[in-house]
Amino acid sequence: MxxxxxxxxxxxxxxxxxxxxxxxxxxxxxxxxxxxxxxxxxxxxxxxxxxxxxxxxxxxxxxxxxxxxxxxxxxxxxxxxxxxxxxxxxxxxxxxxxxxxxxxxxxxxxxxxxxxxxxxxxxLVKNLGKVLFNQFLLPFEVSSILLFSAMVGAVLLAKKES
Known part of the structure; x- marks a missing residue:
């Protein structure tokens, strides 16, 4: 204490x-x-x-x-x-x-x-991981795909035309 x-x-x-x-x-x-x-x-x-x-x-x-x-x-x-x-x-x-x-x-x-x-x-992180990957697996994966597509879109928008 x-x-x-x-x-x-x-x-x-x-x-x-x-x-x-x-x-x-x-x-x-x-x-x-x-x-x-x-x-x-x-x-x-x-x-x-x-x-x-x-x-x-x-x-x-x-x-x-x-x-x-x-x-x-x-x-x-x-x-x-x-x-x-x-x-x-x-x-x-x-x-x-x-x-x-x-x-x-x-x-x-x-x-x-x-x-x-x-x-x-x-x-504890262990308990959060259990809940995240059991109950909320689908929303977690959908949000990761959404973030990945946003990252690819940002790279394509920032890329100069060659």
Whole structure:
């Protein structure tokens, strides 16, 4: 249980670094670390499939795309638009509303008990594969054929006439 709290602390710490980092590239790198701690949480909660998908999709694809986009944008202090005082006041009000919501959620969750799953093998990839390839085999294969035909169509559309 102490590992869970340590990873939760790291999640909050890295997410705060995402918000308060001045450099956007560093902010994206901290966001990658935050999503990595989420992946660890998924594995600790016995949801291996969600952990693997989070690792591959978010950390491997989306955040790398963010990083390359930020590096190609060449953000400078001179090109930063000046923000009005009204926008700053709206930001403070939105942050206050978020703080009130977080405090209220902590007060509500303080009275709850720990949830114990009836089936401890609920989030395992093995069980998902059994359901996917037994009950949902036909829709799975139809969707794979649909994705394959879309990929072939995209290649044919992008191919230059010779």
């Amino acid at each position: 102490s590992l869970f709290y340590f990873v939760a602390f790291l999640s909050v710490f890295f997410s705060l670094l995402v918000i308060f980092s001045k450099n956007p590239v560093h902010s994206v790198l901290y966001l990658i670390l935050t999503f990595f701690t989420f992946t660890i949480h998924y594995f600790l909660l016995n949801a291996q499939f969600l952990g693997i998908v989070n690792f591959i999709v978010y950390m491997g694809a989306i955040l790398v795309l963010f990083l390359y986009t930020l590096m190609l944008m060449n953000l400078n202090q001179e090109t930063e638009p000046v923000k009005s005082n009204l926008l700053k006041v709206i930001g403070v009000i939105a942050g206050g509303c978020l703080l009130v919501t977080l405090i209220a959620s902590l007060k509500v969750s303080g009275n709850s008990e720990m949830v114990i799953l009836k089936d401890p093998n609920l989030g």
